[in-house]
Amino acid sequence: xxxxxxxxxxxxxxxxxxxxxxxxxxxxxxxxxxxxxxxxxxxxxxxxxxxxxxxxxxxxxxxxxxxxxxxxxxxxxxxxxxxxxxxxxxxxxxxxxxxxxxxxxxxxxxxxxxxxxxxxxxxxxxxxxxxxxxxxxxxxxxxxxxxxxxxxxxxxxxxxxxxxxxxxxxxxxxxxxxxxxxxx
Numbered sequence: 001x002x003x004x005x006x007x008x009x010x011x012x013x014x015x016x017x018x019x020x021x022x023x024x025x026x027x028x029x030x031x032x033x034x035x036x037x038x039x040x041x042x043x044x045x046x047x048x049x050x051x052x053x054x055x056x057x058x059x060x061x062x063x064x065x066x067x068x069x070x071x072x073x074x075x076x077x078x079x080x081x082x083x084x085x086x087x088x089x090x091x092x093x094x095x096x097x098x099x100x101x102x103x104x105x106x107x108x109x110x111x112x113x114x115x116x117x118x119x120x121x122x123x124x125x126x127x128x129x130x131x132x133x134x135x136x137x138x139x140x141x142x143x144x145x146x147x148x149x150x151x152x153x154x155x156x157x158x159x160x161x162x163x164x165x166x167x168x169x170x171x172x173x174x175x176x177x178x179x180x181x182x183x184x
Contacts, residue, residue, distance in 0.1 A: 005158055008134040012127050012166045019123035019170060023177050026112050026119075030180070031058045031101045035088075036066070041073060041080045050077060064099040071095065104181075112181045120174040124167060131163040 024034045033056040040047040050056065054068040054077060066081075068074055078090045078097055090097040104112070135156055142152040 005134065005155060005162070008130050008159060009162050011130045012162060015123060015126040015130065016166050016169055016173075019119060019126075020173055022119050023116060023173065026116055026177065026181065031060065031062055031064045031099075033058055033064065035064065035086065035101075036081070039080050039084050039086075041076050043073070043076075050080070053077070062101045062103075064101065066090070066097040066099065067095070068097075109181055113178050116174060116177050116181065120170060123170050127163055127166045127170070131159055134159040 021037075024032070025038050033051070036050045036056060039050050041050055041053055042048075043053050050066065053070070053073055054066045057065045057067070059065055066077055068077055074092055074095075074097060078092055081088055081090045081097070081099065088099050088101070090099045138147070138152050138155050138159070141147045142149060147155070
C-alpha cells in the first residue's frame, strides 16, 4: 500500500507544478518571457504557441522582444498579443516586436493578487482532494483486511505530512508572487 502513497504524492506534486505554471502567467510589472506562454499564433492554419515560432528575449526589466523566425509572422504575433487579456501593446519595427511592460497601478495590482489568491485556493483544494482520496483508499484497504488498523493510521499520518508539505510550498509560492506583484 505504501507504493500507492507514491501515486498520491505524485498527484499532489503535479497539482503544485500546474499551480506554479498558472501563477507565472500573472503579470507582475516586470518583463518575463513566460508572460506570452498562453498566447497562440495562427501558423499555417494551426494555433501554435509564440515561443515555438519566435525567440522571446528580455533585454531590459520592462521590455520583451519577440523575434519571429519568419518575418511574415510579425503582424500575426502582434495581433495575437493585442487580442490577449494582458494589456500589452507590441510595437513592430519591421524585424522584431518590442513590447514595453507598463507599470501597474494600485487597483490592477490588487486585482492580480485576488486572481493569484483564487488560484492558490484552487491549488489547496486540489491537494486536499488528493489527501481525501488517499485516506478513503486506506480506509477501504483496512476494511477489506488488506492492511491492519495500525498500518492504516501510520499511512494516514504520512499522507497528512505530504499534504502539509505541499500546502506549505503553495503558501511560499503565493507569498513570493504577492510580494512581486505589489512591488512598485
